[in-house]
Amino acid sequence: MKDKTIKTRDLLIQTAGRLFTLHGIKGVQAKDIAQAAGAVPNAITYHFGGLDKLIDAVWEHALGNINYEQFEEYYSTNQHLLRTPDGKRQLVSEIIDIFFKMIWNGDGSHWEISFLLSASITEAGKKRIMNSGCNRLVMALVKVYIDITGNDDIESALGWVYSIFGGAVVYTTNLGLFTNILKTDDIPESCYRRLQYITTRNALFSLNLLAL
DSSP: OHHHHHHHHHHHHHHHHHHHHHHOGGGOOHHHHHHHHTOOTTHHHHHHSSHHHHHHHHHHHHHHTOOHHHHHHHHHTOGGGGGSHHHHHHHHHHHHHHHHHHHOOSSSOOHHHHHHHHHTTSHHHHHHHHHHTTHHHHHHHHHHHHHHHOOOOHHHHHHHHHHHHHHHHHHHHOHHHHHHHHTOSSOOHHHHHHHHHHHHHHHHHHTTSOOO
16 A cells, blocks of 8 residues: 555656646646546645645655766765876766766656756746755856866856756757657657767867867
8 A cells, every 4th residue: 555655646746747847837737637647636635735745746856856966976086087188088978977867867757857947937946946956066067167177267167067958958858859850759868878979079179178
């Protein structure tokens, strides 16, 4: 019974997250989520105590994918790689790999980052994201840029950081475009890895660590 309850809660969170991503949080009602999940009408009240608590659970799940501690730990334990150009190339490549795996780990779930992006344009969404500490992810990458280049211009650093985000963000927010072009409902991992490869090369080139 306990396992079934956990599975139902997870199903409702996943279903709600996808619907919120498509229609916005305010554009979805509890009955829509229950129906899409194949659950009984009062399932959200039973498992979460109401729609507001389910929304909180969706936010918690989506933000849980952003593991900024992983970036900080990796960078703090690999400072020795900053000593040589090869080491810097390795460091940047591995940091980008961590980020891309964070966005998509091959399990077919893509809505979390899309949800955060779409929700972040609202005032309530901005507050949630800032309070979660997600800005630490950006600042961790800004530090990488500054330490490698010696250039402490924050605008230049942010430009570099958001160029890394770009490929993965386009991928997660435009799955329909990818599926139409590739004529398949299943995005192949090879496509995502090519995006990662291009992103990595561009990031290294921007740091004068690679000649294209």
